Amino acid sequence: MSRTALRICPLCEATCGLSVTVEEDIADGRELLGQGRITAARGDRDDVFSKGFICPKGAAFGQLDADPDRLTRPLVRRDGQLREAGWDEAFAAVQAGLRPVIEEHGANAVAVVLGNPNVHTVAGALYPPVLLSTLRTRNVFTASTVDQMPKHVSSGLLYGDPLAIPVPDLDRTDHLVVIGANPLDSNGSLCTAPDFPGRLKALRRRGGRLTVIDPRRTRTARIADRHLAIRPGTDALLLFAMVQVLFDEGLVDLGERAAHIEGVADVERLAAEFTPEVVAPACEVPADEIRTLARELAAAERAAVYGRIGASTVEFGTLTCWLVDVVNILTGNFDRPGGVMFPLSATGAAPRPPKPGRGFALGRWHSRVSGHPEAKSELPLAALAEEIDTPGAGPGHPGAPDGPVRAVIAIAANPVLSAPDGERLDRALAGADFMVSVDPYLNETSRHADVVLPPPPPSRSAHYDFAFNALAVRNQARYTRAVLPLGEGRPDECEIHARLILCAGGQDGADPGLVDAMVIDAALGKAVADPHSPVHGRQPAELAAELTGESGAERRLDMMLRLGPYGDGFGADPEGLTLARLLERPHGIDLGPLTPRVPGVLKTRGGTVDLCPEPIRASEAARLRTTLARRPEGLLLVGRRHLRSNNSWMHNLPALTGGSNRCTVQVHPQDAARLGLTDGGTALMKGDGGELEVPVEVTDAVRPGVVSMPHGWGHDRPGTRMGVAAADPGRNVNQLNCGTRLDVLSGTAVLNGLPVQLAPAPSIPAARS
Template identity: 80%
Template sequence: MTRTALRICPLCEATCGLTVTLDGDRITAARGDRDDVFSKGFVCPKGASFGELDADPDRLTRPLVRRDGVLTEATWDEAFAAVQAGLRPVVEAHGPDSPKFSASLEQGGTPIAVVLGNPNVHTVAGALYPPVLLAGLRSRSVFTASTVDQMPKHVSSGLLYGDPLAIPVPDLDRTDHLLIIGANPMDSNGSLCTAPDFPGRIRALRRRGGRLTVIDPRRTRTAKLADEHLAIRPGTDALLLFAMVHVLFEEGLVDLGERAAHVVQADEVERLAAGFTPETVAGPCDLPAASVRRLARELAAADSAAVYGRIGASTVEFGTLTSWLVDVLAVLTGNLDRPGGLMFPLSATGAAPRPAGPGRGFALGRWRSRVSRHPEAKSELPIAALAEEIDTPGEGRVRAVVAIAANPVLSVPDGDRLDAALASLDFMVSVDPYLNETSRHADVVLPPPPPSRGAHFDYAFNALAVRNQVRYTRPVLPLADGQPDECAIHARLILCLGGQDGADPALVDAMVIDTVLGKAVADPHSPVHGRQPDGLAAQLTGRDGAERRLDMMLRLGPYGEGFGADPEGLSLARLLDHPHGIDLGPLTPRIPALLRTPSGAVELCPAPIAAEAERLRGRLGAVPDGLLLVGRRHLRSNNSWLHNVPALMGGSNRCTVQVHPEDAARLGLTDGEPARLKGDGGEVEVPVEITDTVRPGVVSLPHGWGHDRPGTRLGVAAADPGVNVNQLNAGRLLDPLSGTAVLNGLPILLTPVR
């Protein structure tokens, strides 16, 4: 018997609502939910393939435990017993309660590393439980996908606003002028900017007479829609944006607008920008000085304007500086925190607004990695340093790894070294639905159920959405017999680390609820100030601990009913009454209340940024020769974790090296024939694709491929493995403020394979 059910797509940051068709326990189709308050029926090829991904026959259905060197199926009790037996001795010898703990921190970390991959932000469990695990473990060896992605934006936001999670997004639906740098939302669907149907929103901008400018070394699908495309030299984005800042000051175009009273240090930015003239940056950027001046003037003259920069401008040597300059341009043109500019979303599960005033601010480098002494950022170390933290002998060496939804062997520089390092660990546990290039090294693999059998709420992406809204979907299908849901797997893993395997996983949620409510009743700004936590906890509803936590966060959030304080406010019960979601309205100004800086203002020129600007000044005369490597995003792909879905393979989703015709002729390359790429981390052979969509001097290779290592169970991916672009990169070059690996603008050698 067929039926339909609603589901929020977990496959990219657009968070589109889906209507899935089921035949028994099988999803036979997926289309956009036309009544979804946010996505309004939009769906991309990834969402349409939801059923095929969900039923992938290569997904693990039972835990794997290494016995006599071989991973074999086990019961859940056996698997968690193995986790506790493997990790607990390390915790007892080196963990928070051990005599060696303080000494291990002085050495730069603790022997258990936690590695969190990109899919964690797409699941309820990945949002709710890793923070609890990290709090209990108190490890300084924390590595996430952020340092091969968006960490520069966290750091720049932390320094500007005092909160690394206060990330402004372009108000796409109301802006008159959109400047995109290093992003291709026509293929990515947007990132750090949650916007279902980003392509449709771009077209709507054009229809209402707005202007779109794209700065990218490739003529992407997004660039093809633009009024103007400027093919910048990779890695020089900060120089371009600094020159635009220079023009704004030089020509008297600075206007801080309504937020002027809440901005300090603008004069210091003016002094920093001296010398970054359009004429000086023209050579390194390979852009005409006149074009740079015109960009600045157009931005200042627009009725409203927004600059949007993403991974192409983030994973570069000056990624934090570039991210900072994006917001600086918004401030200087009066487009920060106003409709049509850059605005701050207000998530339904975020902290309720508090009175404006000074905060604690944001600090960098509170500790450093053991080997290369990289400073932490947002309590994380650079994931490019994970291998050396494992394979370099000495006190504090990482001996065990907890990897959750992570495949760093493919996703970070020099996967060969990390591959060997993981094989040398004393113990590793991986929470992953696949036996992939990383999880194959685990001693225990704990597979979560397919996404259809879990609830979905976008804790991370609602805080980055271009319109305030809230949506929740319960599981579409029941769990298989004996299969714990993903939240229970995480909770039980936390208990194992504490030596409590066998205890009820619900204890983890109860502990969190008690802690959060205890803080809420002590907060004079909270709607439950002075009340009894036990009484509030008794009011929570939900089928399980994760739903009770969601109910608590909704009630205490900025739109919440406050446990009776506002009967019209949000709660889980009210959200369940609206299966297509609840629209909470367009983005509204939030400064100064959201600021957490010591001054209580937007601190426009933090000391770390000023020092980094002086380092950039030394690059003004540098014009690189040779080829530079950049990445490439495909509409049908998402990092390394969708290459096992037949419907998403083929078409434009191919692992080729794109080369401009001039470079191909000079190097003797033939379309479709193999070429050898060599970087400081290794070399690969890959078919050539000759195209004028890349500028001369640039080659492009997509990320996430290289599925040819033994011991995996990814049949579709292994049949068309491609090559691992990150193997070309030794990982020695990082953005120093954020620890983010430089993935774009890398020097490369390219030769034909004879």
Template identity: 65%
Template sequence: MPRTALRICPLCEATCGLTLTIGDAAVTGARGDREDVFSRGFICPKGAAFGAVDSDPDRLRAPLVRRDGTLQEATWEEAFDAIAAAVPALVGEYGAQTVGVVLGNPNVHTMAGALYPPLLLKALGTRNLFTASTLDQMPKHVSSGLLFGDPFAIPVPDLDRTDFLLLLGANPVESNGSLCTAPDFPGKLKALRARGGTLVVVDPRRTRTARLADRHLAPRPGSDALLLAALAHTLLAEKLAAPGRLEEHTEGLGELAAALGSFTPEAVAPACDLTAAEIRTLARDLAAAPTAAVYGRIGSCTVEYGTLASWLVDVLNILTGNLDRPGGALFPLSATAPAPGPARPGKGFALGRWSSRVSGHPEAKAELPMAALAEEIETPGDGQVRVLIAIAANPVLSAPDGDRLDRALVGLDFMVSVDPYLNETSRHAHVVLPPPPPSQSAHFDFAFNGFAVRNQARYSPAVLPLEEGRMDECEIQARLVLAVSGMHGSAAPDAVDELAIRTTLAKETADPRSRVHGQDPASLAGLLTGGSGPERRLDLMLRLGPYGDQFAGADGADDDSDAGADAGADAAAGAHAEGEAAAHGLSLERLLAHPHGIDLGPLRPRLPGVLKTRSGRIELLPDPIAAELPRMRAALADRPTALVLVGRRHLRSNNSWLHNVPALTGGSNRCTLQIHPEDADRLGLADGGRARVTADGGSLEVPVEVTDAVRTGVVSLPHGWGHDRAGSRLSVASATPGVNVNQLLDGTRLDPLSGTAVLNGFPVELTPLP
């Protein structure tokens, strides 16, 4: 008989609750979980296709090991034997810095991706970490680190209470949001307008989000930072700035007017291709709104001044008094975050603590630019990357100049790929370790709860047992840690989790500020629940977190009410007296007793406790930002190029990893070059014809789609395509491969502060093809 089971969707950042129909040991249907405390039944086409994603026949079912130059199926023991024989020996011969680790976007959609890569990096001792962040969101991490002292202190718009929302470079109606976890983002935008609020969208394309807006501004791509600087200048020059209580928590307010003095609306208008009047009106409306939030995403991050744009988003939220304010932009408090302590100065945030070997790119958040990976593999010398471990990563498609990286991967001494597919990157591996389908994996959103528009906690046990021959992804990554550490065969995978638990408890019990200070770590470890190492670690994080029981009353009965969650939320807000036990606080057992999740309440003001700067205040004009402003000031004199390219999102896609699911291909999800009719006429291009696109890194031949949804002077080509390389096993994707837009880039265009590749707003030339 068919049955139903609950599962949090792992296919985008919205993290919606799903009700799955299970029949014949497979997922046969998916609908929104109406009782989910966060998503309330919302579902998008990706979630509806959960069963098709889960049962994709091209998913690898067993490890692959390269023998005689060919990847062949092997046992798990043979796969880890090969890793254990190769990696420690190569590290011993060439050194730890000859190992590179690449983490792709899907890592943050799994429990394993949150729990094990830090342990892997520690075991390897390498500084060569490359992640999808430098292809996406790193500018926001850097700006938050500089402003607030913590790169993960990212305020999100209070969508349900704001009166005025300014979106830049974001298309959440199709992306479902990013660095802003919000199920039914489209519904929240419609509700904003229905209650009399205002939505302003800044985007060179008339996206589905822009069509919902009260006002749509279509500036030149790449000019976001200039526009934001002019808005801030107007607020200061016209005495509209009103930071209110933020002033006592902020330093640098007095210097900001001089730093932005050159960025008048009249000065930036030509570069933005907007009028000065439009800019001034927007600034005045932002200041006049009862509450307001400014939110910028990938279109404002993956540009030349991405970090400045990300910084200026929060400068505007501060100047208008809307940071850390209901209806403005607030800091979420995840259930697995460290429990808040008293406000005090912190260690601050530093950039460039080390640099890449070849081009000297400074690290940001302990990461190096993904665009530098190929040269680190190709270039001989001490520290040349000889070993690569890629987890859920496909940089051949997602990074600039994939052809160069494709060639470089061939020269590696050894490569491990943890990936369910043999894709454009994993086909180069010496060992491929395939995780099971999501239905066979437990799930908790460690990353996305930190960006959620409402505090909540939800846990999904696996809805189907592991098929014979498969291995849980947490066990895969734990065994990988043991293999590279030289401990393969001498320790069980659970030993990795128990070491993590002991390390955390030893630190907590030794910290005088912790509520478990002075207790016995071994006794506390014995109180943890859960049927696996990952579950025990989750229980530990929940119990030590801001809503957790702090191990108080662990032997007591749970009344199965939500009073404990409320008590924990009050404690997080500072309502509990010091030392008062949250006897019914969060734990894994409480989450398991509430399968639709536990609501922890709306976002609340958290300043100054969230600050970790050396001053203990918001540092509004940090030195790296001040040093970067003159470079942007010089750009005011630049003459716009004739055509620039931007990417675009598709509702039924997420980067490159959903192109192999028939239900998520076709329709509007096509790899076409969108161009405005006026530009098409000028260049002799016709709808349905073909064109050659040329930029720094090379050229592509693409089908043309003529549409007025994109403004003049701009063309748009989506990201994540190019499934035409021999050796992959992606039958659906390879049938309609599209072209890889990142092949137009050679990797030299980077935002200097964050190392993020400039994937939007770069110049291109078009040539009609017969």
């Protein structure tokens, strides 16, 4: 017997709606999985946001869901070996391992590591903040510092809120400039847009233009009107030159937001020396091309500049992200239709009267060993290994922990593959006193854990996109409950997180529902005390009694929807949004196009856009100036995204392997001929962190002087249980990186524009017969 059910895809940032076919009453023989399986997935044509679009990852949803290598029971280390255990035993082991570390060495002896998949689940969005507030450790590491942290920092400096990230209004723009992004393969990132290819086609149909700035001729670059093959890591120079042209030629027009922008003259002074002629040799982009692009953006009725990971994971990542917004602001394309705009998530804060905020601060504390400043309460992931394996109190950096990390909580994280110098981190984790992983796989990182807590497959979890709706190109809300039952005795992912929080606080055995109740009580208490809230003056207990939902997480979602910008305000707006209304609309609720939000979105101390924030003005522009004469010898390494992959966590699915999804080093034919490399041969690649032997792919998709490898491979370590990935392990490109190259302001690892050397791999003499 089969049926169809709706599900929001959790496998990338596009958040497409799926219609899945469920085969009922089929037991697969594995304990605790329950009955039923997903046999097919297709796009939901009635989804209010994705309208039927699907990519290969979504089509493989059923295969990922039923992956036989997924763990179904906890693992607990006994006598040096990880063995299956019951849930109560596993959580008892977590508390027994964590609490002595905390009690003897303090909270900072525990590091929390959060991986990318956290933002793709309800549990990952709702519970880690509670865990961090329970632990109060300063040793917090996330995937952000090998990804988007520069954008958080630049937004914090500009707008006072690191989560206030403007996105391109794709459906109404006339000229889109894409820097260091390949949305035809990534499906978009920090820009939630199902069917990015269709949206770019629509741009072209309405007479718009697409410009791509990227050292690779990506799938996105191939459909562009103009492709500027820039030298990696020089995007900030090119953008500064565009800013100089805008000022020099009188093209600056702040538009309707002019009264809310401060520091324009300071930006003009900083940009004055970065003329197109000065930066062109470093960028290897002709000066007239730079001028033309600046003029076209200024002349376009509606334009948007969008930068992503290639603009973030570079030496000047924060400066580049800042300049992306500066160009949008100076051309009058800020906070207006067709430009860049701030989404308004249904679970976000309801708009309030504009007023000055607290602003955004960097470096409130530092890491113990190298003294890296925190950014958004996080330390660089590249510093995790040294924080574990370096003994002593450190040299006394301001606010630094006073001793090494002794215990690690890793949630949906595989930093052995995703962080620089995974070999050192591999050894460091093996030497930690205690480690717990929340992960469905025994992978390169979780194999070091003393306890592994596996969440259920995605079909057995509800889904709401808390993070990505705050980055969506159209306001909407969609929620899907679990498609299949958990199976007897198996906790859902939210309960796993709640019990982990209780263990960290020394309360193993308490009711996990207490965690949700605590959060609800605190949030409602704050709401009733807010004079601008629709529930001001009411009783929290009365409001809590009105919440609906089958679980604590659903009650929290109902509360957030009711108090959000479209909510019913617990009866204040009878037509407003609630969980019940969302459940009545299984294909989602369209909340309309993006609308202007300035000045209400601003939280700077002055209540305006701080266009030239002090860290930029004081040092970053001057530091960039010193690179004008710099010409690194050898080759520059950049990353590569595959449509059928997402970092390190999708290489175990047969449907997503092979074809173009290969771990090769792409080399331009000129460089290949010069270096004696052949297509299909093997090269020895060296970086400042190590060397690898990698298969060669000769292609003109990369410009001369640049080589490209994908991230997240290297599944060849013993002790893992990922059979498909291990059969085609690839090589871990991050091992070429020693982790000392960081963007100064954000602590983000430099993963693009990394100098490397390439040569034919030495041949192995044949054995004598």
